[in-house]
Structure formats: C-alpha cells, structure tokens
Amino acid sequence: MSQIDDLPPLRDVIETHGLRAKKSLGQNFLLDLNLTARIARVGGSLTGAQVLEVGPGPGGLTRGLLAEGAAKVLAIEKDARCLPALAEIAAAYPGQLTVMNADALTVDTGAHLAAPWRVVANLPYNVGTELLVRWLTPASWPPPWESLTLMFQKEVAERITAAPGSKAYGRLAVLAQWRCDTRIALTLPPEAFSPPPKVHSAVVHLTALPAPRFDAEADVLERVVAKGFNQRRKMLRAALKGVVPDLEDRLLSAGIAPTERAEQVSLEQWCALARAVAS
Numbered sequence: 657m658s659q660i661d662d663l664p665p666l667r668d669v670i671e672t673h674g675l676r677a678k679k680s681l682g683q684n685f686l687l688d689l690n691l692t693a694r695i696a697r698v699g700g701s702l703t704g705a706q707v708l709e710v711g712p713g714p715g716g717l718t719r720g721l722l723a724e725g726a727a728k729v730l731a732i733e734k735d736a737r738c739l740p741a742l743a744e745i746a747a748a749y750p751g752q753l754t755v756m757n758a759d760a761l762t763v764d765t766g767a768h769l770a771a772p773w774r775v776v777a778n779l780p781y782n783v784g785t786e787l788l789v790r791w792l793t794p795a796s797w798p799p800p801w802e803s804l805t806l807m808f809q810k811e812v813a814e815r816i817t818a819a820p821g822s823k824a825y826g827r828l829a830v831l832a833q834w835r836c837d838t839r840i841a842l843t844l845p846p847e848a849f850s851p852p853p854k855v856h857s858a859v860v861h862l863t864a865l866p867a868p869r870f871d872a873e874a875d876v877l878e879r880v881v882a883k884g885f886n887q888r889r890k891m892l893r894a895a896l897k898g899v900v901p902d903l904e905d906r907l908l909s910a911g912i913a914p915t916e917r918a919e920q921v922s923l924e925q926w927c928a929l930a931r932a933v934a935s
C-alpha cells in the first residue's frame with residue numbers, strides 16, 4: 657500500500673490522542689488513507705481547490721484532501737478531542753489547513769473560503785441531511801460552492817439520486833436534481849469504518865448546474881414538494897389540499913392528473929406545478 661503522507665497511521669493517531677468514537681457525534685472513522693484519497697478525487701483534481709470539510713475527526717479525509725493538492729481546507733469539527741490530531745496535520749501542511757472547533761450548522765463558510773469552493777465530507781449522520789438541504793437552498797443560484805462530495809448512509813444517497821416512480825424518490829431527489837447533477841460515486845461496506853456502522857454507506861457527488869433545470873420559485877417548489885411527499889400514498893388532490901384555491905385546475909395545467917401520487921410526478925412537472933401555484 658502506498659503512503660499518501662509522512663504522518664503516522666490513523667490507528668496510531670486515534671490511540672495517541674485517545675479518540676474513542678462517540679455515537680452521539682456520529683463518529684465512524686475512515687482509517688484507510690488510500691480510500692480517503694480516492695474519496696478526495698471523486699470530483700476530479702483538487703489542485704488549487706478551496707475545500708470545506710465538515711467533521712474531520714482524526715483527519716483521515718483531511719489528509720486525503722491535502723495530499724491530493726487542495727490549496728486550502730477549512731475543517732469544522734465539533735469534538736474538541738480531535739484538535740491535537742488535526743493540529744499535527746496543519747503543521748505538516750503549513751498555511752493550508754484551518755481547523756475550527758464549532759458546530760458546522762453555525763458557521764458561515766463564505767466568510768472563510770473564496771468561492772467557488774467544494775465540500776468534501778464524511779458527514780455526521782445526525783446533521784448530514786440538514787446540511788445538504790441548506791447547501792441546496794441558498795438565497796440565489798448558482799451557489800458559492802461548485803460541488804459536494806458527501807458520504808451518507810446508502811439509503812440517503814439513493815434518495816438523493818432517485819428517479820420518479822421509485823420508492824426512494826422524494827423531496828431530497830427533487831431539491832437536489834432541480835439544480836445539480838447527482839451520482840453515487842462509490843458504495844462502502846460497514847467494515848470500511850471504525851467502528852463499523854449498522855448500514856452500508858455511499859459517496860454522492862453533486863455538481864451545481866449554472867441554472868436550475870426548469871423555471872420555478874424555490875420557496876414555492878420546496879413547499880409544494882414537501883407537502884406532496886408528506887402524504888406520499890395519497891392522491892395529489894388530497895395530499896396538496898389547502899395549498900392553493902383551484903388546486904385541480906392547477907394540477908391539470910401542470911400536466912398532472914389530480915389522482916396521481918407524488919412519487920409519479922417528474923421534476924419537470926413539479927416545477928410546472930410550482931409555477932401554476934405561484935401564478
């Protein structure tokens with residue numbers, strides 16, 4: 657196995673700094689540095705890139721990002737126990753790694769990185785979806801980031817990339833695919849992590865499109881889609897009841913039969929419905 661840097665193996669780092677994984681912080685660490693370098697490369701060359709990493713933990717993925725040529729990495733870690741291990745990486749890459757001991761939900765990334773930045777993260781499962789939805793719903797588009805390479809539970813990754821008509825298709829698929837290209841780049845078994853989680857994981861790669869695929873007001877689309885999928889077994893004329901007067905006419909004008917269910921509606925139809933609701 658080739659070495660990606662001259663720092664100690666991650667098992668030694670964890671041992672030295674007493675980083676026993678905490679379930680409450682979603683800590684499942686990646687220990688194979690060749691794998692973390694591979695994840696870092698999912699979005700193409702990182703040479704010169706500005707990268708946000710959420711939850712670096714002992715720094716396996718951080719080391720992958722820096723070894724792959726990232727010019728600057730902002731790593732936000734809630735667990736102060738990880739800071740000494742991350743300081744060793746910062747010392748090995750002078751001026752390239754900034755570590756913040758904070759909750760990623762409270763940090764304004766734009767204040768620390770020059771756009772367009774990328775996000776590469778093995779996300780803590782408890783805040784992963786919330787962070788993704790925030791990145792997908794900024795006030796204006798295109799966003800300050802150009803791509804997101806994110807580790808999720810495989811089931812969540814499938815919800816992001818799902819096609820209409822499938823069980824996994826829902827709000828996350830519509831929000832993500834409206835403004836991004838999405839793909840599952842790799843899937844990983846539980847044994848790839850320490851400690852192993854109960855489920856398989858997958859790395860999703862999202863690339864921001866210069867403009868949304870179809871016209872729609874973001875807040876209207878989000879509201880209609882959330883309500884439609886909230887009662888996904890119901891016909892849309894029932895699931896969307898009360899959203900707008902003349903609901904059935906507006907569904908029909910968007911090319912959607914009022915008897916259809918949310919999971920049968922394409923992205924283009926959701927956007928047409930959002931326009932009909934807004935008009």
Ligand code: SAM
Pocket residue numbers: 681682683684685686687710711712713714715716717718732733734735738758759760761777778779780781783
């Ligand atoms: N990146 C490391 C790796 O791949 O081995 C660790 C990944 S582990 C799944 C998630 C990390 O996110 C943990 O280090 C955890 O302490 C951190 N974390 C959890 N909640 C956080 C939050 N709200 N903000 C920042 N970091 C958080």
